[in-house]
Amino acid sequence: MRCSVVICAYTEQRWDDLVAAIGALRAQTVPPDEILLVIDHNPELADRAAEAFPGVTVVENAGRRGLSGARNTAIDLAKGDVLAFLDDDAVPEHDWLEQLLAGYHDPGVLAVGGSARPVWPEGVRSPLLPARGAGTGELDWVVGCTYTGQPESETPVRNVMGCNMSFRREAFHHAGLFTEDLGRVGRTPLGCEETELCIRLGQASPGSVILFRPSAVVRHRVTPDRLTWRYLRRRGWGEGLSKALVSRSVGADAALSTERDYLRKVIPSAALRELSRLLRGKRAGGTGLAALCVVVVATALGYLRGKLAGPRLRIRSATPKLVHGPIHVATVDVRNLPLELAVPPRTVGRYRAAQVLVRDGDRTLDVVLLPVRRGVVRLDMITAGAPAPRREFDRPLISVVVPTAHRKAQALRSVRAALEAGYPRLEIVVVDNFPPGPDGDEWLRDEAGKLGARYVVEPRTGVSIARNTGAAATGGEFIAFLDENISVEPGWFDAVAEELVTDPGVGCVTALVLPASLETDAEVLYERLKGYSHTVRRQRLDRETAREDPLYPLSLARYGPGSCTTWRRTTFERLGGFEPLLGAGSPAMAGEDLDLFVRLARMDGTVVYTPHAVARHTHRADWLALREQMRGYGVGLSAMLLLSVLRRPSTVFSILRRLPRGLVRLAARTPELPLSDRAARSRLRQLRRDERAGMLSGPAALAVARRRYGSGHR
Structure with missing residues (x-):
């Protein structure tokens, strides 16, 4: 089973995280067959990444600006039977990919997700995100991490988490692509694009399974700017808006089924715990209780705003993504592989991409679609494995x-x-x-x-x-x-x-x-x-x-x-x-x-x-x-x-x-x-x-x- 790992990046401020993530991918117990790095409308970052990461396919987002468009670009290009998605500020454990792929032993499993553990500034959890002891917290989803209320063992779930998820390619045939009306755009804290896709997948393929495997772990860095009251309000508001759009797409019952249990069980239990701490004179209890209220209220207001005034959701991603001609068609041989391939000029228009057949003599290694920039295709993005050995035989008529x-x-x-x-x-x-x-x-x-x-x-x-x-x-x-x-x-x-x-x-x-x-x-x-x-x-x-x-x-x-x-x-x-x-x-x-x-x-x-x-x-x-x-x-x-x-x-x-x-x-x-x-x-x-x-x-x-x-x- 071939696996493509996708990382989407948009800012050079996360460069060190990106370097760490790619380094961890190269050290996996089960190495990925290809690594795709999609840069979201940042040409300077794309050029820097292409030079810094040999063997990594670096492409620019060909869709709308935002995380969903970048992921859809990767889906169009990836060659793997399984596509695993990793955030640019998340570093996987050494056996992360092995644990994800182990979830596909059952052919009915179409998606597998893992857990995300926070890496706190200076190693200390913020009181804004309350927790019972040293474990997960009820609001850890605000910073993109596994939170209290999620399963603690392998089990089917409604949806996976965006920073640590994978899908069989067949899943996108059933459900289409990520909805580009949802998902983070730059620093705007919207989300739920993976939730909406997973719900559509369940509706399109009722017998399929979406599996959560806590043993597939990534370490998700939490920056100080996410540990402020302002961010809690914005994140809750954005979550509510996103949930309203999801409910318009797939129905309120499907969109809010997990959230209802969260509000009925997890939040009241956390509020009682923090109130008890406050009554015992612990100041952190008051901070935690206030944070719970702020996030819940902001999320509710965002949802109400989205339901009353939000635009009607259109699933643009359900339409396949296409490129106009012309696309240059070429063949290269790894035995004599130049660094660049010159694309001939055209009388009218220009080539945007090149479909390149990669061979080792008369043995096929890959077929890749690469961007054409300034009339040149960079071939150092190609990673070629060993060709299949030839079997000896007598040539018949x-x-x-x-x-x-x-x-x-x-x-x-x-x-x-x-x-x-x-x-x-x-x-x-x-x-x-x-x-x-x-x-x-x-x-x-x-x-x-x-x-x-x-x-x-x-x-x-x-x-x-x-x-x-x-x-x-x-x-x-x-x-x-x-x-x-x-x-x-x-x-x-x-x-x-x-x-x-x-x-x-x-x-x-x-x-x-x-x-x-x-x-x-x-x-x-x-x-x-x-x-x-x-x-x-x-x-x-x-x-x-x-x-x-x-x-x-x-x-x-x-x-x-x-x-x-x-x-x-x-x-x-x-x-x-x-x-x-x-x-x-x-x-x-x-x-x-x-x-x-x-x-x-x-x-x-x-x-x-x-x-x-x-x-x-x-x-x-x-x-x-x-x-x-x-x-x-x-x-x-x-x-x-x-x-x-x-x-x-x-x-x-x-x-x-x-x-x-x-x-x-x-x-x-x-x-x-x-x-x-x-x-x-x-x-x-x-x-x-x-x-x-x-x-x-x-x-x-x-x-x-x-x-x-x-x-x-x-």
């Missing part, structure tokens, strides 16, 4: 099938890329699925012949039919299907052959598919919604996958695109090939790749996803073409599901059981590209509407396809 319809010149580029990939034993067939006549396209035949590829004509329209025809015309032990908009990179065939040859149980290998270009908004939106670069870790997808992914085998994102796959011929033929009723060129428009994966899963087959086989996909650059593509995805998905039920009626129960999670995942975002504006959000909503509208058309499209092609596979 691989048959390559490239179907093409309307983009024949692009298909030839795909063939050239395959030939330049460095694999010695290839058999390439170009299948013309839109020939101008019965004898095919003479130009395409000649050009394919010059490249050493065979030319095959398949006049029956549909990419599934074209792929099946191409497979039948080849003789290799393995069949690689590459669509006309796919270009493989060097080492691609070696990586897929390695998986198939060394493990006879693998029926199909899928690849890491990155965008060839992110120059236009349409390309960026597609990558944001349907991009295939979901992980740089090898994955084996088989019957064991169902234990960790309730949506399997309907989880297309786990497989990758069928337009860039390699199949064992015996497996492919046993499945009967691609379904002619589905796929581009058919009335159903899509769905053929997921259909084949699902049929393989039902035969207890195995798919391996390898990040070392890297290909580039040419996204739709035109907005209208992208809308049509998204509608086609919706048509294909519902047509595929209906076809599965028609083949095996009992399948309907399996689909219905997975439908709620599937809808959540369909609406989820891919946390990869930061920044946002109103126009981008509007376009994103339009694409989602197009996809849903397409799903409604799927049954009719399937009926038309069956009249045209017959009943399909059984």
